[in-house]
Amino acid sequence: DPVGGALHEYDPIVKAANGKQFVLLGEATHGTAEFYRSRAQITQRLVEEQGFDAVVVEADWPDAYAINRFVTNRVEGTADQALEVFERFPAWMWRNREVAHFLEWLQAYNREFRPGGLRRKIPTGFYGLDLYSLTRSITAVINYLDQVDPIAAARARSRYACFDQFLDDPQAYGYAAGLGLTETCEQNIV
Numbered sequence: 001d002p003v004g005g006a007l008h009e010y011d012p013i014v015k016a017a018n019g020k021q022f023v024l025l026g027e028a029t030h031g032t033a034e035f036y037r038s039r040a041q042i043t044q045r046l047v048e049e050q051g052f053d054a055v056v057v058e059a060d061w062p063d064a065y066a067i068n069r070f071v072t073n074r075v076e077g078t079a080d081q082a083l084e085v086f087e088r089f090p091a092w093m094w095r096n097r098e099v100a101h102f103l104e105w106l107q108a109y110n111r112e113f114r115p116g117g118l119r120r121k122i123p124t125g126f127y128g129l130d131l132y133s134l135t136r137s138i139t140a141v142i143n144y145l146d147q148v149d150p151i152a153a154a155r156a157r158s159r160y161a162c163f164d165q166f167l168d169d170p171q172a173y174g175y176a177a178g179l180g181l182t183e184t185c186e187q188n189i190v
Contacts, residue, residue, distance in 0.1 A: 018050060033097075040101065063094075063133070064126055064128025067085070068126040071123070072125060079101075083095045103126070106124060138160050138163065162185035
């Protein structure tokens with residue numbers, strides 16, 4: 001088992017997750033091998049035993065989606081190669097051995113039949129939530145829409161225009177959002 005096994009010390013966490021839609025794993029020791037290993041072991045058990053089908057992390061959407069393509073077996077290569085997409089600080093949060101082992105496990109898991117009747121039509125995915133890559137995320141959405149729905153792409157370009165003032169300084173967006181100055185923009189995007 002590449003992640004180190006399903007340890008019994010996490011039984012209370014796995015039991016508490018029973019029947020829940022979401023499980024949030026906090027952090028107290030960010031950056032340590034022990035933290036990444038524990039998080040991987042807990043997540044593995046949640047996927048295997050509770051049937052969770054998405055791992056959502058604090059990472060840029062485009063980078064994490066490249067990992068999603070790897071773990072859902074849509075691209076060839078190794079976990080280390082997939083993790084090369086993380087170039088921006090803090091790359092070490094994802095480009096480490098413990099995460100690579102977890103991704104290898106998740107890719108293999110997605111290839112195999114899920115025991116216990118938990119198999120779904122879609123594999124367990126890997127997604128990012130951060131907006132530090134605001135420009136890259138907007139570009140990714142528009143490029144996708146250009147291919148599948150050009151009318152929606154034009155609509156998206158128009159709606160994303162309200163972000164133009166923040167593209168060079170995403171932190172300014174965070175300040176403006178904190179002050180409630182971006183609600184109209186957010187409503188249009190949604």
